[in-house]
Amino acid sequence: MLVGLAGVVVACVITPYSSLYLNSSQLGDDYLPIGVFSLFLVLLGLNAGLRLFGIGLSRADLFLAYLTMLVSAAIPVSGFATRVLPALAGQYYWATEENRWAEYFWRFIPSWIGPQDHDIARTFYEGSPDGSVPWGAWLVPLATWLVPFAGVGLMLFALGILLRRQWIHYERLVFPLAQVPLTLTGEEETPSFNGQFWRKHLFWIALMVPFLINSLNGVHHFFLVVPNIPAMDPALKPSLGGFLQDPLWQYMYRDFFFEFHFALIGVAMMMRQEVSLSLWFFQVFFGVVLFFFLVSGIGPGQHMYTPRETFGYVMFARWTKFGASLVVAGLILWSLRHTLLRAGRLMGHPFRRSSGSAEEDDRLLRWPLWMFGVGLVAYLLWTHAIGLALFSAVGMLFIALVAFLVVARIVSEGGLIWCSVALDPIFMWPTLVGTASLSPQTITALAYTGFVPLAARGNVLPSIMDALKISHASSVRPRHALVAMALSLFVAVGVSIVVVLVLTYDQGANFMPWKHYSYGPRWLFGKTTEHFTTQVGPSEQAIATMFAGMAIMAVLYKLHRRYLWWPFYPLGYVIAETEVMQHQWLSIFIGWAVRTIVVRVGGAIGYRNMRPAALGVIVGDLVSVFVWFVIYAITGTTGQSMTHDTSTW
Secondary structure, three states, X not given: OHHHHXXXXXXXXXXXXXXHHOOOOOOOOOOOOHHHHHHHHHHHHHHHHHHHHOOOOOHHHHHHHHHHHHHOOOHHHHXXXXXXXXXXXXXXXXXXXXXXXXXXXXXXXXXXXXXXXXXXXXXXXXOOOOOOOOHHHHHHHHHHHHHHHHHHHHHHHXXXXXXXXXXXXXXXXXXXXHHHHHHHHOOOOOOOOOOHHHHOHHHHHHHHHHHHHXXXXXXXXXXXXXXOOOOOOOOOOOOOOOOOOOHHHHHHHOOOOOOOOHHHHHHHHHOOHHHHHHHHHHHHHHHHHHHHHHHOOOOOOOOOOOXXXXXXXXXXXXXXXXXXXXXXXXXXXXXXXXXXXXXXHHOOOOOOOOOOOOHHHHHHHOOHHHHHHHHHXXXXXXXXXXXXXXXXXXXXXXXXXXXXXXXXXXXXXXXXXXXXXOOOHHHHHHHHHXXXXXXXXXXXXXXXXXXXXXXXXXOOXXXXXXXXXXXXXXXXXXXXXXXXXXXXXXXXXXXXXXXXXXXXXXXXXXXXXHHHHOHHHHHHHHHHHHHHHOOOOOOHHHHHHHHHHHHHHHHHXXXXXXXXXXXXXXXXXXXXXXXXXXXXXXXXXXXXXXXXXXXXXXXXXXXXXXXXXXXXXXXXHHHHHHHHHHHHHHHXXXXXXXXXXXXOO
């Protein structure tokens, strides 16, 4: 655990240094984090030397360290630090007479929520003259933000405990992302690089493909004579502007990105075929639906992404998927009904010892309902203090938990490296209840609550489930894993806040990547301002579309469970037409096509022989990105990234 917590500290330094200072690759934004995975391989190499002296880490020790680092990977940047800090400072720095933020928001912002000294906001964005950080002004606000963060975290840990046996033992989900480190270490008691996969020629051949391509692109920056092999849109997208003059085709074309993400191709090769097929198929399906909406004259709709939105393609895509997500979340909870009843019976005896084979399960199930209750109370107390009405606080939490559950299911079963279902409570809740029913105080509190504690990348449940799968496969006791993960989150919050504040006041946020510092608060408060100026009731069109989505998902589940010939997995519908899928669909299609061909030709033996290649592609891609981060850090190179800007933000 100490080794893992040391890795958390290292990750909390290098992740913001890469993303914020160098404006380079994103090392922690994904569910198979580049930084954490690379540190795991470094630890595996060190273990090879340590075991020569008889002090190497055991397999269980190694994986306890890995899952400790895994869960907190996103905290240093988009999971917490670069959401809360710019939101608090940006409210004052970006306020103008034109946007009227001072008029709308300032009188409703509690004094303890963030520094209200405008000089602190100015030096945050423009840099401190001597590089010093006003720690006193930030200490109390950041301490108060730990309350909702811890509350939501407790609820997600409780859900993880409840889902553990159902998904791992009963349903036997694949957990493709967890399979990567598990397979690489093999079954050795003291793992190193002696596993069977490290000795397979196909593994190394596949590893060199992304490694060499990324290396060529890295060298090209220093020596232009070296060829560049673009792998990401827009460099790879053909220049078809002359052939696509019609606005209809231009509108459709912008939603399809042509990119090769090698790690995702490798993961798709290990997915179940119906899952990988459905992920890219439903993305194409929504392209066909968009074509129908455009040629029929319905169009994308008016006032999109606001409570005044009218029916069109955007409303259809977003709100049918929300209805579908409600069905998915309902089925997940229904599958837990027996576990919930058992947890209810055991919660009255949290410290009683158990005996027999069920001892570990009984110990775990005594706590999740208590954890969820304490987390819920902490969240509600904080939202009450900030001025969010109880009804809105519960409604927004419900929407966020639905999204968190669905994303966890998709990542556990499909293994998507980037995953978001685009169910933002800031958009969804005002549309469901109408802005006319929301007070100015509630609207202000709604913005802060939806942007930070209920943020999409603040969802650690997928990583918790992967970690619990790894603990099960490596004989790490689940309670030890849970304690390690909880500690890692608090260590990550503390270290990352310090690192980000030091970097920001030294450089000035205006001289650092705009997507982390400027875009977030300007988008957040710009959108929320519309709730003050637009007083409308609940959107009947959106609610009707939501019920239509529930019906669509019910039909998809019925077809999937009743007919063996039905090839599509229902969750592909929920994740389709999100920004992350617009960037991932081609890579998933390639992985699906490779697996399909191999299985058709070679059967099960062919698939087993293909797995080293899939793992090689994943390792080669992730390691090469980390190697070039190190090179860029040593040479002081800025603005060179080997990961795309769209991740699970």
